[in-house]
Amino acid sequence: MPPRIPTKSSASSASALVRSSFVSPCTSQCLPSCRAGFSTTPSRERSTNLRRAFLQWTRTIGANYRQPKPEGGPNYLQSFGVGPNKPFPLNPQFRSERVLDEQARELIWEKVMRRGETLKAVSAELGVDLTRVAAVVRLKEVEKDWISKGKKLATPYSKAVLGMLPTKSFRPGVQNQPLEPINELHIHTATQKQLFWPTAESRQFTREDAAKAFHAKMLSADKRVPHPELIQMEKDLLKGMSPDEARARFINAAEQSERKAAEKQQKKAMAEEQATKKVNTPRFEFRFKEVDSELIGKDGRAPNVVGWKYGMPHYDRKKGLVKIPTSVP
């Protein structure tokens, strides 16, 4: 136990104790320490070398990280040999990527919702991933809805966070640097295996053939990428088509493919609607569907079989099994 040097406060507390024998013990002069026990010395705060080093750090190097940079922008840990925008000094393979700022989000929303441009065209023009364009529009719609309802936005939070992140903005009407690669191909598991596939040397073994070699039903990379229309546009340009014409053809193709997808979705929804009979009651909406109980698969164990089958337990109410939903429609 370290020696306890009587400090000025302990001396005063001792005198307070003397006084407290006359006055009630809970006066304002009484220190909190003398309220509980019999000790007249205040307990010293526990401090270790580690803690002292930490406090020293907060006063010196750590002080740089306490507040965001006044000029804005990222403020990651600086360490030797690690490039910019790397939040983890020991993991150079993780980078903090730029995010779209308010103006860029507004521009994307404007293009899609006001000017009626297709998602694919906006994605190709600005260099923003197709799914991100859709998400930006979706979130912006929520924001507009909040504004119209008079709900308060978290504006100070938004400003502070966007001030700490590397951001990307677009200038309308000009060729912009892309935010991210937009034509990324998912590496299919079937393509990850090594194949021994003898072919004639004279044969043009194209991507189409490679896809067939991996799997009979696999599409070629040209069809699986998010922007097959962009490849066609580049082919047109190689053929000598004028850039304006190629662009117009690309926009047309993008429109058509989106319309096709929308029609397909609508058709599916319509079929679903027609197959369901809805009965509205004050409390619930009952939905009835025709189900063929004979469709039970080859062995009677098909996964989506309706009803109870002999020897096929239903686990959905069993104790100890996971009942967390796997999707929220």
Next chain:
Amino acid sequence: MPRAAQRRLHVLRRPKLRQSWSKYNLYNLWRQRDPKIGFTDHETFFQQKWRAKGLLRAYHGEHIKERDWERMFSRRLLSVANMNPQYMAQNDGSEMAAGRGSGRDIVSKWKDDKVEPKPITPYMNMAFAPMERRLDIAIFRAMFASSARQARHFVVHGKVKVNGKVMHYPAYKLNPGDMFQVDPDSVLFATGQPKKKGGSSARQAITNPQDNAEAEPAAEEAEGAEAEAAEATEASEVPEQDPETTDKPEAPKADMKPTRQAIQKLTKQAKSILARDRDVSTSQKQNLRSFLKRAKPLLSKAGRSTATPTDILDELNSMVKELNLSDAPAEAAAEAPSTPEQAVAARHEPPRSIEDLNADELKALQRLIKEEEENPADPTKPYHTPWKPRDYMSPFAFIPRYLEVNQNVCSAVYLRHPVARVNSAEVPTPFGYQINQLAFNWYLRRR
């Protein structure tokens, strides 16, 4: 799980990195050196994997039971390849038949000083990718909570919606396209500065709210009385200024219109606020608040009982202009003095009735008022108001690419599962390739 609940999250001795924005965590991250696992022969392969897995599991979902994580783990690692449309248009893939089946080799020359290593796709950094699908961890990654544990707390307490429905399972695994929303107040609480315990305003609000409520109307009343007195003097002047009224002067509409003097006072105060605009201090903000408080009853006199702070400035602006208009003839005379008497009169005229705010000043005031409206001081909130980001937040600020976040509505969309690319992996993990590889091997269960 009492053991886990009692364990301290941040320690200085034998530190562990955590999914948290704590200053202790930042310090530990700062002083963390490469653990150098597998560099020497001292450890067996099992020991290396054990240690690597321990280092990484302390960061990735330490609140998740090991058994749960083992069920979640997947050996299938996702990645993408960037397909350049121009290249694809130029080549049909047959060029890959050259060399050894993956295109012609680019042979480095012996005389080159430095041979750049081929870039790798860090698949192994994706070892903990399935964790990133969890709702609580996604909330932490979207910067809506200051730690994964806090994010979990929000989910459990019903502050989080997925696709518009309350989701109270932190272990819900997000599907591509899912939108999650967190209650903005919770987000502001999590990411803002904590409320000061002994703060004067906070204490006042908690201890005697009725006193506070009483004090404000009293001040307003005093100001109102002042304004009325000023109006009375103004009203008495009105008939004198207008000798052309025939019969009797009309009943003055003083109670309908704000007076010149009141507006003068306000503009004066606005000027004094703007005088110290260089650094927005606390006292200046307090001054601004009192300005708004003064302006409100004035406007309510003008027939606008429900005036928002942005209206105030527009209104004030128009009032100032109105006053200008009434002085317009005099001004014109001052500009073009035809006779020396008039010029003298103009010079002897009392200084301009309004300390007029010029356009820049008005703009600056508008900005200040807008800021005040966006970020008001509100003692009822559980965090420090006006809201400020919490300390030591900026070194942890990043949003991975698989999320698209809109901070204004505290919502985010999970775009897709995290992927690896050439030279980068999207899973935010504090350690490098080797350690992740060892941990991945541990969970392959071939030990």
